[in-house]
Amino acid sequence: MTSRPPRPRDRGIPEATVARLPVYLRALQALQDRGILTVSSEALATAAGVNSAKLRKDLSHLGSYGTRGVGYEVEYLVYQISRELGLTQDWAVAIVGIGNLGRALANYGGFGSRGFRIAALLDADPGVVGQSVASIQVRHIDSLEEVVRSRGVSIGVIATPAASAQGVASRFVEAGVTSILNFAPVVLNVPDGVDVRKVDLSIELQILAFHAQRRADGDGRDARAAGLELT
Amino acid sequence: MTSRPPRPRDRGIPEATVARLPVYLRALQALQDRGILTVSSEALATAAGVNSAKLRKDLSHLGSYGTRGVGYEVEYLVYQISRELGLTQDWAVAIVGIGNLGRALANYGGFGSRGFRIAALLDADPGVVGQSVASIQVRHIDSLEEVVRSRGVSIGVIATPAASAQGVASRFVEAGVTSILNFAPVVLNVPDGVDVRKVDLSIELQILAFHAQRRADGDGRDARAAGLELT
DNA sequence: ACGCGCTTGTGAAAGCGCGCACAAAGTGGG
């Protein structure tokens, strides 16, 4: 709107677009690894599993980074998306709950290369505290506040059992963490201004089951015929 | 029109609603554990973290299971949602890739109680094959087809490294599995009719980082004013 | 029996996201 020339990108990037940028970024990095310098929206869209028009519209929210008749320069686009997502800066992450899931997260290589640094691993179990996971020593949950402060943790990951999750979340918030990724199957209660994202392993399975059942129901008879009766 | 009284629910449930039903179900089961028999849309909506009007509209797609002036009977609603999601039947799940994530999934108690049964664990690593995880013996990936057939596996879970995911997916499809839950950070290529859902641990982190950066940008100064300077 | 208060179920409106289709813009060949 107002100052357009010096500021091509708009601050209001649609949420749906934000959710896809990491997918594009990953596809672009894969292309980069293969030594590809330039890519068309069509090719990138295929690699990312989306419609090419959607891809172009998504990228247009960041600015006009393509060249008509040519496509997008891979390296440049990687940089622009990274910057937009905030991956050019360093994010200190603390993981609470070092069970199998916590270990899986700690060992997940993709973090380090994308601007995320695991600053601390915390657990309540004395048998786990002191162990070394992914070359990081697990500390007791009691030191959460101290760790957050001293290491500048800005993102908290909760991989505890459901019963402990709300308590951990509250302590994170109290300590000043405003971004939380929650793997526990509970709805967290946090004040405004705190951003919580939830990843729920079993919800996805249930959605799959719903569709599978739906397919099975319409199996044998025509799916459209089933839609005819009733209403 | 035809058989309406015995079949009040409509087949066309919006996708957005389906994605929320598991959340309602979990909230309801928590209420049930606390001995609560009846709940209003307002209370349930709060527990599930959604707007009450949205909740009512979602439930209305299943049928009229509430009582005006009173609310919803918890037990009845649990049954209705479970049935709609297909959780009253038994789903055999095979998990491929028994690393930390695969173990976390195998040990995740929530599955068994919700209609999902882990029918098999598979891995390519000879060092892992033969181990017992969650009281199930890990078998070699080569027996995937045999296992799917003999155990009636209908849902495949991929928890392998990215490089192996597409191969596993193709084998699942080949073996007749039409529902796949993918934890590997790649876009899977599958034929029409196969339902793939993706859970990506690092994408969620990147979305959090975006919002955190956004908050940080507008910090101190007015958010709108921040849009003026720099590039 | 009746009315009052509470809660559901649902029209209607507003908002958002998706994808088509095309003009604008750049490239390369002759």
Next chain:
DNA sequence: CCCACTTTGTGCGCGCTTTCACAAGCGCGT
């Protein structure tokens, strides 16, 4: 220099989602 070809960026319409607001319905107390 011009023309044919390629690919981006986006206006537009459509359908899905969310939210508001309220009529309809139910139970309870009197």
